[in-house]
Amino acid sequence: MIESKLPATGTTIFSVMSRLAAEHQAINLGQGFPGFAMDGELIDLVADFMRKGFNQYAPMPGIAELREVIADKIYHQYGHRYQAESEITITAGGTQALFTAITALVHQDDEVILFAPAYDCYAPAVEVNGGKCVWYDMPWPDYRVNWDHMKKLINHKTRMILINTPHNPTGTVLHEEDLRELERLVRGTNIIVLSDEVYEHIVFDDMLHQSVVRFPELVSRSLVVYSFGKTFHATGWKMGYVCGPEDLMREFRKVHQYNVFSCNTPIQYALSVYMKNESHYQELSSFYQKKRDLFLKQLSGSRFKVLPSTGTYFQLLGYESISMAKDTDFAIELTKEKKITGIPCSVFYPDHADHKVLRFCFAKEDVDIIKAAEILRNV
Numbered sequence: 001m002i003e004s005k006l007p008a009t010g011t012t013i014f015s016v017m018s019r020l021a022a023e024h025q026a027i028n029l030g031q032g033f034p035g036f037a038m039d040g041e042l043i044d045l046v047a048d049f050m051r052k053g054f055n056q057y058a059p060m061p062g063i064a065e066l067r068e069v070i071a072d073k074i075y076h077q078y079g080h081r082y083q084a085e086s087e088i089t090i091t092a093g094g095t096q097a098l099f100t101a102i103t104a105l106v107h108q109d110d111e112v113i114l115f116a117p118a119y120d121c122y123a124p125a126v127e128v129n130g131g132k133c134v135w136y137d138m139p140w141p142d143y144r145v146n147w148d149h150m151k152k153l154i155n156h157k158t159r160m161i162l163i164n165t166p167h168n169p170t171g172t173v174l175h176e177e178d179l180r181e182l183e184r185l186v187r188g189t190n191i192i193v194l195s196d197e198v199y200e201h202i203v204f205d206d207m208l209h210q211s212v213v214r215f216p217e218l219v220s221r222s223l224v225v226y227s228f229g230k231t232f233h234a235t236g237w238k239m240g241y242v243c244g245p246e247d248l249m250r251e252f253r254k255v256h257q258y259n260v261f262s263c264n265t266p267i268q269y270a271l272s273v274y275m276k277n278e279s280h281y282q283e284l285s286s287f288y289q290k291k292r293d294l295f296l297k298q299l300s301g302s303r304f305k306v307l308p309s310t311g312t313y314f315q316l317l318g319y320e321s322i323s324m325a326k327d328t329d330f331a332i333e334l335t336k337e338k339k340i341t342g343i344p345c346s347v348f349y350p351d352h353a354d355h356k357v358l359r360f361c362f363a364k365e366d367v368d369i370i371k372a373a374e375i376l377r378n379v
Ligand SMILES: Cc1ncc(COP(=O)(O)O)c(C=O)c1O
Pocket: 032, 092, 093, 094, 095, 096, 119, 164, 167, 168, 196, 198, 226, 227, 228, 229, 230, 235, 238, 239, 240
């Protein structure tokens, strides 16, 4: 009999709903991945580097050329210069960066503050490392953090606060005043901030992405996680990076070197060339804003309640005026009977709080967005 280290953890909802969508030939707006082709220029670059023989292990923290490009990019965007040599590490996607950061920094019985609803990879990473998740529930339906309430969760055992902006699943973003509040809360403590910013380039309505990197007191105590997959429509490549001050990065790399050692070499060389052209990521927000707007326009007149999406490629829809079924049941019913798949938001809560809300991913071809919205309009 195996004693599970994660007894409460099952198969992720994304696998479950994607399998169901395929079985019932439903349009899958469940899992968050682009339903369109990535840029052929980047594919050609990878192929070129492979042909030129860049196919062996990269250095453990990533190739210097790519880390230099990232250091410049972050400096121009957020005004802080990371040292490419000691403060940036290339990872196998955002997920590995998050897991490695938690493994490297969370000790047995340390507390980690998480915000519910939360992306589903955080809590298992804390628990498998012997840490304790302490949850702050973001008030539904606007999901704005009340920092006075949140700060009551902080005590001498708090090792880490994990934030995520733009936020999956809600599609909300943190504002400058939120980051200022966070800065005030952690001042004078040893708390580490782990900031998941994989959707940094998907922010709508002329809002600025409020990276912790913009805030000197936060940057000095934060590991910040990014994903090439989200930014370059290549989620299957599982490539990302993490930045942080040298003392935190030293600990990060102690674990990184033994759980992946290093990441895909030709892709790193290709990205180091491709990323020099800023338009490859600066136009992403307007690209996705058009998709969000198309989805919302096509949904007009539907009985679903639209919750504002100001970032990410997710749109929350409330269905209280349609059904009082449990959100997991309603998502299954929609898949089987209407041929459209979303993710029930209760799965993002530790206590499965059910606000009758489903998450839909609009990173899809316009024809699919229109088809999906037409189905939803008629529910
Ligand atoms: C909030 C959030 N963080 C991290 C990740 C993982 O990123 P990656 O695919 O680069 O591992 C995702 C992917 O869906 C995400 O939504």
